[in-house]
Amino acid sequence: MDMEKNFKIFVYPYTDKAFADDKRRKLSGKYGSEGYFFESLQQSHFLTTDPDKAPLFFVPISCHKLRREGRSYEDIAIAFQDYVKSLIAKNPYWNRTRSRSFLRNLYNVQYVPRKDVPLPQIIQPFALPAGGNNLKNRTLLAFWAGRCSSDIRDKMIQAWQNDTELDIQNEQIDIQNIRGHIAYQEKLQVSFLRLSAVILSDYSVLPFNDILDWRNFSVILKEKDVHRLKKILKRIPDQEYRILQDNTVKVQQHFQWNSPPVKLDAFHPVLYELWLCRHVVKYERVDTGMNR
Structure with a gap:
């Protein structure tokens, strides 16, 4: 109830269409949960346009488009680093929480406990009927x-x-x-x-x-x-x-992912995991030479 009332998420502006390709994100396959999460967030009351009201900031990037282009994991990692550096330069509120919480696709092995939140990979929709318990x-x-x-x-x-x-x-x-x-x-x-x-x-x-x-x-x-x-x-x-x-x-x-999201579906447990992560975050000023 506390999360439902107080949790707000600010989405960074789309500054690079190579990453922020939300209009054409696939809602199927092993990256489908990324698309569902972003679509659910846009349709939910958790979204805010005021960064001062948000304990969490969402960077709408995905490796799906770059993988489709045939880029290696090393090239994607470098591209992500460059993209994040551009965000830090343009957005003074980036380091307010030291950017500690990340959503991770289950296929990503670079998982950091208590920092990252894994996304469930589920084929949508649940079209197969229950087989019964006989x-x-x-x-x-x-x-x-x-x-x-x-x-x-x-x-x-x-x-x-x-x-x-x-x-x-x-x-x-x-x-x-x-x-x-x-x-x-x-x-x-x-x-x-x-x-x-x-x-x-x-x-x-x-x-x-x-x-x-x-x-x-x-x-x-x-x-x-x-x-x-x-x-x-x-x-x-x-x-x-x-x-x-x-x-x-x-x-x-x-x-199960739904569009729009339904209470207690996959979107809400993911949010709750992120809500729990906020207690791990240390809010301390990091000197990056930027004005605040």
Whole structure:
């Protein structure tokens, strides 16, 4: 309630269209949450045009357009640094909070705890119907399909892609295509788990970690457990699977983006995480040679 009443966000002016391309931001794919967040912010009462009323300043930049142009991560990092330097030169209020809070796409490995806030990556909209909790019709232990884009995915594919109980597919299924949509839905409805609900990581900061207990709706394992994955999943009792499925349905609304935003959807937990971050920020004057 305090956040709803007092939290205001100021958006920096668009000074470089190479970054501030909000009108054409994609609302799908792994960068979709960036577009949804910005669109939701523009449609919300949290937006302010007065920087003196805002504890948080939003820089509307995204690497999506630069990645589409084929730029390397090193080139993008340099371009971002130059862009931020131009903001500092033009805007005297930049260093008021030492710019400590950032939204991070989950694919960005340069995550800084208690400084950054991870964005949930969710396919929009939630078009797949619930499969129900009748475990008798589920013949697969787990299902996953996607591209090999990380070391742990590579290990998982190598270990289990030929298994008969774990359906691991080293390919992306296009659920926007009607055939892909049906195939994906059928796989989910005969599986105990979708492997995106299994967290295989030695260290990860999950979205809304300060708000939701991920142990209630996911299975969290270490990376070394990838070769024991089937054994671990088979040891989970049916009743526990039912609880995980029921809890997943309960938290689903918090991972869904809407336009305009809906109360308690993904936009609001992200804002609440940012609201909590403001207590970490040290408001101290930084001498940059600028007038204030």
